Amino acid sequence: MINEGNQIILYGQLYTNYTSEISFTNQFVHPKSGSIYSKGNEVIIPASGESSEDISIAASVTSQGIILGSDLNIVTPKSSLNNTFLALTLSHGNTKKRLSKYAQGKTIVHLHGSNFKKLSIKFPSIDEQKKIKDLICKVDNLASLHQESITKTHQIFQIFQSKMSANLEENTPKIRNINYSNQWNQSRLGDIGNTFTSLSGKTKDDFGHGDAEYVPYLNVFNNPIADTSLTDKIMKDPKQNSLQYGDILFTVSSETPNEVGMSSVWLDNRPNVYLNSFCFGFRPVMKYDHLFLANLLRSDSFRKQMYILAQGVSRYNISKIKAMDIKLKLPIYEEQVYIGEFFKLLILNLQLRKKKIKILQELKGEYLRKMFL
Structure with a gap:
């Protein structure tokens, strides 16, 4: 892996950082001859995993020019199928259960491209597919925004945690309310x-x-x-x-x-x-x-x-x-209270964001259960 180069999707990303749609990735490699590049309409599914349930997870690739890593099954749907809708179909409900049955192996299970040819699915009109896809992606995007806010708040938290505490070599912290002047x-x-x-x-x-x-x-x-x-x-x-x-x-x-x-x-x-x-x-x-x-x-x-x-x-x-x-x-007790209240606001912000993400995940789960039987 390098800091700059061609974006690449590795099969592990579907397990560790799953989203229904993938438009970019923060993993980069030097391009090699024979690499497969996305055209923006693929569905990718891991070719191997630890269990039959884990392996039955799919994501759509919506951007062109991303290298699709090895150990991935790549499906390009026909025009009657929206690729994100297909990814959602393969990852949930009875279709996921039927796909899981094709996985073979003991300690490591595998799915082969030929398995997908045996799979039949039901799907609505392309317009309805897009509406379903848009709804699920909207929930995903809201959850992602809250997660980004949590990450930034954690960073702010860590900075202030360091700056608002006095090190052993210091008598006062680097950041302090001007109303307090006592040494710690x-x-x-x-x-x-x-x-x-x-x-x-x-x-x-x-x-x-x-x-x-x-x-x-x-x-x-x-x-x-x-x-x-x-x-x-x-x-x-x-x-x-x-x-x-x-x-x-x-x-x-x-x-x-x-x-x-x-x-x-x-x-x-x-x-x-x-x-x-x-x-x-x-x-x-x-x-x-x-x-x-x-x-x-x-x-x-x-x-x-x-x-x-x-x-x-x-x-x-x-x-x-x-x-x-x-x-x-x-510090003196009064300054402790001031600092404690400051961190309380950050903690409450984090807790609120986490609760919203949980609600969105539950909402998404309910949508998926009712849409993909």
Whole structure:
């Protein structure tokens, strides 16, 4: 792959970045003799995949001059068929099920060009096909716009997360509200709170039922502020530590050193909620703004100190005792609140966009189920 050259569609793109229509790609190669170039009316389907269901996925190519990579089946429909409509037909409903049956193989399954000659499909007039295609593509485009906004907001978030936190070498951050002038004070993590243990002494029979809950690993790993609705059931046990509002949860292990010690703030007061055994808890003893600390503990300055502590080979772990020696800088409480509210707006924007994408995906799914039986 190169930064500039001829655009190319590789079969993996249909699995990792699927859209009904492909008009451009950000993958480039030097052209080779014998390359197949799109004419803008093709339908492409993977020739191999991990399962018969995965392989039965199609996309239309709507631009000319894109190299169509190897391991792709290429179908050029007649004028009575819109290529995007055909791609949607092959990817959904009974047509997808019938196409899946042609896939052959064990660990890797294959579809051959001859398989498509055996397939019969039903289709409406070309005008109706285009209307159906336009409707689905409109939903896809709206979802793509929201996804682009999420990507840009994440980038803005990361920039401000870095600039609005004071590094250990600095007394103040690079970007700051002019109403605050106090220096940020340096502390050890262990100076502002105490650790507590997570679930222990449990067997698989204790999980999946019961009147208590526990916060799973991925909820901590994925969310600076824990999703209080993402818990699993477990038997109640008074010997376990129950979470309290404002507790900070840290992951203990990960497959890579730069992902250990991910933090999440728990903002709920309900009783009998425990922490999964692959994490440890931290309970601050000083007053702090939860949104501010949630972002500070995910900042580059803090994270770099955390993943230096990672020890291991195939899986990396941290010592919570050593983690308590990590240094951080904190402003006065009022400035914490200001910074926390700023990040709250960005978080709400991200959450709103994600909800809209979910609604659009559900809407698209409903359309496809009713249109392609």
